[in-house]
Amino acid sequence: MAQARKTVASRTGKTLPRKAKSASAKKATEAKKAEQAAAVPLSQFLESAGTLTLNQRKVLVDQALLLLEQNYVHLPLKAAMHAVNPLQRLRVLRARMERQTADSMEDEWLFHRQMSAIFHSVRDLHTNYLLPVPFAGKIAFLPFMIEKCHDAGADQYLITQIVTGYSAPQFGLGVEVTHWNGTPIARAVALNGAAFAGSNEAANLARGLESLTLRPLVIQSPPDEDWVTLTYQGLDGTVQELREQWKVTTNLPPMTDLDAITEVSASMGLDLDADEKARAKKVLYVRDVVELEGGESSAALDAPVAVGAADLPTTMPGVFRARQVSTSSGTFGHLRIFTFSVTNPIAFRDEFVRLTGLLPEEGLIVDVRDNGGGHIYASEFTLQTMTPRHISPEPVQFISTPLNLRICRRHKDNPAGIDLSPWLESLELATETGAAYSAAKPITPADGANAIGQTYYGPVVLITDARCYSATDIFAAGFADHQIGTILGVDDNTGAGGANVWTHGLLATLLNEPPPPDQTSPYEALPNGANLRVSIRRTLRVGDLSGTPVEDLGVKPDVLHRMTRDDLLSGNVDLLNxxxxxxxxxxxxxxxxxxxxxxxxxxxxLDVDGMDRVDLYLDDRPISSEDLAGDPLTIEIIDVSPGQLLRADGYSAAELVASRRISV
Known part of the structure; x- marks a missing residue:
């Protein structure tokens, strides 16, 4: 058995960061750039919409009823918290359709609006009616973006992004918008937020503001108006008014096929609305990143590239932005995570580790504002790198229904696809016990969530806002539950989306794979590329809030910061301070x-600061426990074989504060 002996040693240097990857970056094709740049007026686009037959509409209503009644995990919670009954609304809509004919049925835009309103009523951004062609893949936009700040004791709404080449009298970055179609801007935001409801008031207002100028047509009904009238205080201080028409263009493609039976599609925690908008913002405002990614979303480059002059080169420019920032309190690392929507969570984790290794050790600011989530593995695999603590991935539950039980039975011990065996036994017992939910089991593998351990040793602050959703909510909850650092919020809460989300297409495929297909499957093919999404498994907190659902509650920040005018116009200077x-x-x-x-x-x-004890383990077996007096130590361990894993755990006042792993 290995043994240890110690001597005093000289101070050693720090470990160098590992080298970045190399090769050439992808280039966007001219055809794809031209397609994404093309835009047509909304009124012209809508002339081509409207091809669903009455029977096709009935199929959509019937399948929506099926998903909400048999698969939707949050239905009891939503009915209780928001006093809604989406099932009855769908039944009423379906009954009315029985009295319609092809000649008397309402316009298709009205049907889509009714379906969207029913899904929006549950205030769950995971549970959506996805419009068919020609709406899928398109975005309606105005050529500018508005953000809110709090300055001089009042809320202000400022222009913060403008499409290249657009101009209007006395219009530019920083002008204050006062009215929207004649309505005071704050009221317009609130009314719009009520139509596209989030899980809490902060999320409502955030999405209401964003949707004033940008709407993914796959998930939001087209604007009622062909144009908007904007009243603003011009650059010269005069009151100005402009009329701008809505336009429609093609969005970037999604990261992956969410209908396929893959580990990625089964592990999604994604606010599609936020993800569509994030891709749309790249199309409209960040063309250099679009070109670097070759027109694909979250593409990994062969070699690191710096997008901005102050940025560190990264292989994932659409995912990360890393840089050093000078604040009034010192120089720290700032790492923005735009999305967790990637196909390879280990590559995501490794690039996070590489970038943090190049940033100052005095402190790290992890910024996940506007991040709508993505791959749940990516979010939970990354937590371990900032803490010495063991990471417990958040557990999830199915709602107990015959159809969910049927799906889990078909995919018991399925190594080639999606293994649902951890939830099967509890769903079978629920038939007898009347339990509302299955057992709570994690989606993210615990060994993957703890595979490499801590790699960054400085203090960490996490910045959140109300647009953080889904896998980002899970990331923020894990950050809080494992006491990794302080959460600094620019809103009162995160978006509060606590679920794993599956599409109708994935659910249908689960009853057809592996062969032979289930001939009695209740899922029917949806017409014209329409789709439905549903929260299939709800997530629960761990740690001190163990068992508390994330949905509708979200993660509250430890410290609140209201965005200022300088934040919006001068690189988040007050927020970073x-x-x-x-x-x-x-x-x-x-x-x-x-x-x-x-x-x-x-x-x-061993050479440490801020610790009074270090415990050593070899392949998780305790070897030595050393009390430190501030001087470096040399310890010899005998009977060691190459390939064994050495772990050093550092303590301060009996609290585990750092851990390092080294392969011998």
Missing amino acids: AAGALLAAKPQRRLDVSTSLSGTTLTVE
Whole structure:
């Protein structure tokens, strides 16, 4: 058995960051750029819409009823919290359709509006009616973006992005919008937010503001108006008014096929509305990233590329932005995560590790504002890199229904596809016990969530807002539950989307794969490329809030910061100063471990700051526990074989504060 002996040693240097990948970056094709740049007036686009027959509409209503009644995990919660009954609304709509004919049925836009309103009523951004062609893949937009700040004791709504080449009298970045179609802007935002309801008031207002100028037509009904009238205080201080028409263009494609039976599609926690808007913002405002990604979403490049002059090069420019920032409290790392929507969660984690290794060790600002989520593995695999604690992935539950039980039975112990065996036994027992939900089991593998352990050792602040949703909510909840650092919010809450989401297409495929297909499957093919999404498994918190659902509750920040005018127009300067102040107040710690193996003797050199004890483990077996007096130590461990894993756990006042792993 390995043993340890110690001597005093000299101070050693820090580990260098690993090298970045190399090769050439992808280039967008001219054809794809031309397609994405093309835009037509909304009125012209709508002339081509409207091909659903009455029978096709009936299929959509029937399948919506099926999903909400048999698959939708949040239905009891939503009915209780928001006093809604989407099933009855669908039944009423279906009954009225029986009295219609092809000649008397309402216009197709009205049918889509009714379906969207029913799905929006549950205030769940995972549970959606997805419009058919020609709406799918299209975005309606105005050539500017508005954001809210709090300045001089009042809320202000400022223009913060403008499409290249667009101009209007006395119009530019920083002008204040006062009215929208004659309605005071704050009231217009609230009314719009009620139509596209989020899970809480902060989410309502955030989405109401965003949807004033940008609407993914696959998930939001087209605007009622062909144009909007905007009243604003011009650059010269005069009151100005402009009339701008809505236009429609093609969005970037989604990251993956969510209807296919894959680990990626089964592990999605994604606010599609936010994801569509994030891709649309790249099309409208960040063309250099679109070109780097070759017109694909969240593409990984062969070699790191810096988008901005101050940015660190990254292989995922549509996913990460990393840089050093100077604040009033010091220089720290700032890592923006735009999305978790990737196909390879390990590559995502590794790029996060590489970038943080290039940033200052004095503190890290992880910024997930506007992040609508994506691959749940990617979010939970990343948490381990910032904490010495063992990560417990959030568990999830199915609602107990005959159809969910049927799906889990078909996919019991299915290594080639989606393995649902962890939830099967509890769903079978629920038939006898009357339990409303299955057992709570994690989607993310616990070994993957703890595969590499801590890699960043400075203090961490997480910045959130009300547009954080789904896998990002799960990331924020895990950050809080494992006490990784301080959460600094620019809104009162995150978006509060706590679920794994599946499409109608995926559910239908689950009863047809593996062969032979289930001839009694209740799922029918949807017409014209329409689709439905539903929260299939709800997520629960761990730690002190163990068992609390994330849906509708979200994650509250430890500290609140209201965005200022300087934040919107000068690179988040006040927000980053607030984050820097939080980091500067945290203790600085360092755990340097170097090793050398000679024969079967492993020499370990320890050099630490901010710790009074280090425990050593070899392949998880305890080897040595050393009280430190501030001087470096050398420890020799005998009977060691190459390939064994050394772990050093650092403590301060009996609290685990750092951990490092080294393969011998």
